[in-house]
Amino acid sequence: MLSEKVRSMLCRLATQSLDSPSIYFIVSVSGQKFALLEEKCVLASILRKFKVISLEKLDDVTIMIDLILRPASGVKVKLEPRHKIN
Numbered sequence: 001m002l003s004e005k006v007r008s009m010l011c012r013l014a015t016q017s018l019d020s021p022s023i024y025f026i027v028s029v030s031g032q033k034f035a036l037l038e039e040k041c042v043l044a045s046i047l048r049k050f051k052v053i054s055l056e057k058l059d060d061v062t063i064m065i066d067l068i069l070r071p072a073s074g075v076k077v078k079l080e081p082r083h084k085i086n
Contacts, residue, residue, distance in 0.1 A: 050079040 055076040064072040 046079070049082060051082055053078045053080060 055078055061075060062072040063069055
């Protein structure tokens with residue numbers, strides 16, 4: 001059963017003209033939300049099955065300041081299975 005919010009969004013979409021830019025914005029935002037959820041599921045699956053071990057020391061990583069702190073050239077990691085496969 002659809003929630004009231006989803007129903008009202010579908011009604012608005014049905015009545016809008018395809019020339020309206022807001023119709024594409026709504027589709028774009030919902031696509032981005034789906035992509036983020038999919039990304040989180042894949043990452044959670046990997047973290048459940050593997051240990052992530054950094055191959056670089058924290059002192060050797062150059063930090064780039066942007067909207068978020070991130071390494072300038074990436075960080076090399078090694079994945080080890082959490083459980084041995086027989």
